[in-house]
Amino acid sequence: MIEENLAELATEAPGTVLPQVLLETDLADGYVPHSGPTGAMFVSFNKRGVSSITLDDDAADFEDRFEIQFGRPVFPVAELPPKLSRGLDKALATKRLGTLQIDWEGMSEFQQAVLRKTAEILPGEVRPYSWIAKEIGNPKAVRAVGTALARNPVPIVVPCHRVVRNDGHLGNYYYGTDVKRAVLEAEGMDVDTLEGLADRGIKLTGSDTTHIFCNPTCRDARRTTKRHTVEFRNESEARRAGYRPCQHCRPAVA
Amino acid sequence: MTLDTVELVNSHIANDLDGAFPDLVRDMQHGIYSGVRRMVPSSADAEDITQETFIRAYRALGGYSSDRIRELNLPGWLWTIALNLCRNAARTRSRRPRTVELDRDAFFTGRGPEAEVVEADENRRWSELLEGLPSAQRTAVVLRHVVGLTYQEISVATGRPQGTVKADVHRGITKLQEVLS
Incomplete structure (x- = not known):
C-alpha cells in the first residue's frame, strides 16, 4: 500500500x-x-557564434526546418549572449560583419571562403558571382559559388544579397528577388540604375580623367561625375581603351 | 531497464556520445526529477539539480574511454551525481547560472493552477513524512519506490552494500507505516 x-x-x-x-x-x-x-527574423546561435539567420516569424516552422538542416534541435531562449547581441546590433547598424562571431563549423572550406569574401563587399556595392570565384582563387567555380551563397546560413550579416549575376542583373535570392532588391535598396543602393546598366550590357565603368575602370558600384566609380564616366561591356574593351583596373574593387583579378 | 536495453544504451553512448545523449536525458530525466523532488524543498531546486546532473554526466562521459562507459551502471552512476548535488544543495541554496537562459514562457507546462495546488499539498505531506526518516533510509526508500531503481543500482548510487540498502528500504517503509497508522 x-x-x-x-x-x-x-x-x-x-x-x-x-x-x-x-x-x-x-x-x-x-x-x-x-x-x-x-x-x-530568427537568430540562432551556439558556443561558436551565430549559426543561422532566418527571415521569418513562424517559430514552429523555423524550429522544424532548423532541425532538418542542422541535425540538432533549436530552442527559444530569453536573450542572446551579450557578446553576440552587441556584435549583431553593430553588424546590422553598420551593415558589415565586423567582429560578429559566426559558427563556421559544418561548412566546407570552399563555402567558408565564399562567405568570408562576400562579407568584404561593402554596403551600397555589389559584385558578380565570377568576381567571388576569381577572388578566392577558383575562377572556374562560378556555379559552385552560386550554390554556396544559396546555402548561406547567415544572410544579411554575410551579405549574399550583394552578389549578383555576371550580367549585372540582380539574380536569385533564397527569399526571392524582390527581397534581394528591398535589402539592397534599404542600404542605399540604386537598383534601377544598376539594372539599367545590365540591360545595356554594361559591366564596367571608368573615369576618363584617371583611366581606371571599376565595378559600376565601386565607391571610387561612384565618385566619378557623369560627365567623366565611360562605360565598358567587358574587361578587354576597357584595356583596349587604355584603362587599368581599380585596385580597390579589383574588377579583373584573374 | 532490462539487461539488453542497458547494454544497448551503454554501447550507443560509448560509440556516439553526442548522438545518444539526448535520448539518455529523455529516458532518465523523469526518474531523476521524481527522486530529487523528494530530497530538496522546491521544484525549482529539483529542476536545477536534474539539469545539473545531466550536464555533469555529459562532461564526465566525454572524458571516459568507451570501455569504461560500456561497464557503467548508468542509472546508479547518474544517481551518484544527483545525490551529491542534493547534499550540496542543502548547504548552498542558489541557482546555478546557465550560459544561456531558456525563454520559459515558450515552454507551457500544460497544468492548470488547481492541479498545481492539489499536487503541492500532496507533495508537502509526503515531503514531511520522508523528511522524518534518517537520510540513508529516505534516500533508499525514494530510489527504490519513487524512482524504481534496483537494489544493485541503489548500491552503486549510494556506495553502500546491497544488503545494507535492502535493510534501509525495509526499515524506512516500516517507519512510514508506523507514522501513517
Missing part, C-alpha cells in the same frame, strides 16, 4: 529540463526573434 503511494509520487520532469541540458552541453542551439532590415 505505502509502496504504491510512493510509486505515485513519480512525476514528469518539467519540459524545460531537456532543452536547458542540450543548450548547456552544446547539443542544441538557442534562438531569439530579432528585427532585421526586412522585418522579423
Whole structure:
C-alpha cells in the first residue's frame, strides 16, 4: 500500500529540463526573434557564434526546418549572449560583419571562403558571382559559388544579397528577388540604375580623367561625375581603351 | 531497464556520445526529477539539480574511454551525481547560472493552477513524512519506490552494500507505516 503511494509520487520532469541540458552541453542551439532590415527574423546561435539567420516569424516552422538542416534541435531562449547581441546590433547598424562571431563549423572550406569574401563587399556595392570565384582563387567555380551563397546560413550579416549575376542583373535570392532588391535598396543602393546598366550590357565603368575602370558600384566609380564616366561591356574593351583596373574593387583579378 | 536495453544504451553512448545523449536525458530525466523532488524543498531546486546532473554526466562521459562507459551502471552512476548535488544543495541554496537562459514562457507546462495546488499539498505531506526518516533510509526508500531503481543500482548510487540498502528500504517503509497508522 505505502509502496504504491510512493510509486505515485513519480512525476514528469518539467519540459524545460531537456532543452536547458542540450543548450548547456552544446547539443542544441538557442534562438531569439530579432528585427532585421526586412522585418522579423530568427537568430540562432551556439558556443561558436551565430549559426543561422532566418527571415521569418513562424517559430514552429523555423524550429522544424532548423532541425532538418542542422541535425540538432533549436530552442527559444530569453536573450542572446551579450557578446553576440552587441556584435549583431553593430553588424546590422553598420551593415558589415565586423567582429560578429559566426559558427563556421559544418561548412566546407570552399563555402567558408565564399562567405568570408562576400562579407568584404561593402554596403551600397555589389559584385558578380565570377568576381567571388576569381577572388578566392577558383575562377572556374562560378556555379559552385552560386550554390554556396544559396546555402548561406547567415544572410544579411554575410551579405549574399550583394552578389549578383555576371550580367549585372540582380539574380536569385533564397527569399526571392524582390527581397534581394528591398535589402539592397534599404542600404542605399540604386537598383534601377544598376539594372539599367545590365540591360545595356554594361559591366564596367571608368573615369576618363584617371583611366581606371571599376565595378559600376565601386565607391571610387561612384565618385566619378557623369560627365567623366565611360562605360565598358567587358574587361578587354576597357584595356583596349587604355584603362587599368581599380585596385580597390579589383574588377579583373584573374 | 532490462539487461539488453542497458547494454544497448551503454554501447550507443560509448560509440556516439553526442548522438545518444539526448535520448539518455529523455529516458532518465523523469526518474531523476521524481527522486530529487523528494530530497530538496522546491521544484525549482529539483529542476536545477536534474539539469545539473545531466550536464555533469555529459562532461564526465566525454572524458571516459568507451570501455569504461560500456561497464557503467548508468542509472546508479547518474544517481551518484544527483545525490551529491542534493547534499550540496542543502548547504548552498542558489541557482546555478546557465550560459544561456531558456525563454520559459515558450515552454507551457500544460497544468492548470488547481492541479498545481492539489499536487503541492500532496507533495508537502509526503515531503514531511520522508523528511522524518534518517537520510540513508529516505534516500533508499525514494530510489527504490519513487524512482524504481534496483537494489544493485541503489548500491552503486549510494556506495553502500546491497544488503545494507535492502535493510534501509525495509526499515524506512516500516517507519512510514508506523507514522501513517
